Amino acid sequence: MAIVLRTSPLLWARVAAMVFACVAFSVALYGAQLTHGTGDWCIFCWSFSFVGTLLIVLVEMFGLQTRAPVSWKNFPITFACYASLLCLAASIIFPLYFLKGYTGHNEMINCRIVSTVFSCLATIAYLSEVSLSKARPGEVVGYMATAPGLLKVCETFVACIIFVFISDPVSYDQHGATKWCLAVYCICFILSAVIIVMCVGECTGCLPISFARFLSTYALLAVGMYLSATIIWPIYQFDNNHGGDSRRPSSCGSSFGLCSWDKLLAISVLSALNFILYLADLIYSARLVIVTV
16 A cells, blocks of 8 residues: 655644644653543543544545545544643643642753643644644535634534533532523534534534534524523622622632632633624525525
8 A cells, every 4th residue: 555645734734733732741740640530531522632632633644534434524624723822721620620820940940841832832733733734715515614613613622621520510400491501502512513413524414404404403593592602600609699600709719720719600601602602603694505506
């Protein structure tokens, strides 16, 4: 089997991302002394990104794209977008839990600093790969290489972060309204994930209606649902008249990582962020229907 190695900016971006992610988790495992479960999650982000990118490079090097069980027009950029978001999250969470409040210049601190720096570099490299792979005007590419496809990836990732914050500690079972917010997050996440799987698996033709109309209808539904969650969640979590707490507890200043109140605030911000993402998705999807019709 012939090995095809064609150098290009896209290949160099993938190699750089691979190297940076590898250094990040290798140094963390070597001397960062991670005793919290969050450290294991950050190592997973870096190692998962490294292994996935290595697999993509090997498939293209050996010319196995046509034998892959997924759409090669959609899979690489989908993975690169998820990897960039994972590395970005690790770049924020890792120093928050393992550098905040630590002083000194011993080996442990140095290793944690190195992991953080290379995590940031990996994020930049993956973002470069996404920028190089996304659709250009006039190009025929897969759906995931377009703006709506990339927005779907961001929507599901933001929803996953919301799930982490909303479940530790459980903060949705106090009112029926907050349970509705959880339903919004779950329904929109599942449908967006199904769309991504259908695109990567080339199953969009299985729908009883046109894929473009399905996307625009779903985007309109998601915008309405997330608008309600964006309004309801802060009312029932921060309004004193509805059992919330409008003031940040003083204990949060000395707590490890994020306290419960900070997580509630983060859910509010992330809900608003996903509302904006779905609104942009609706605009792009509506344009897609107009162009298709």
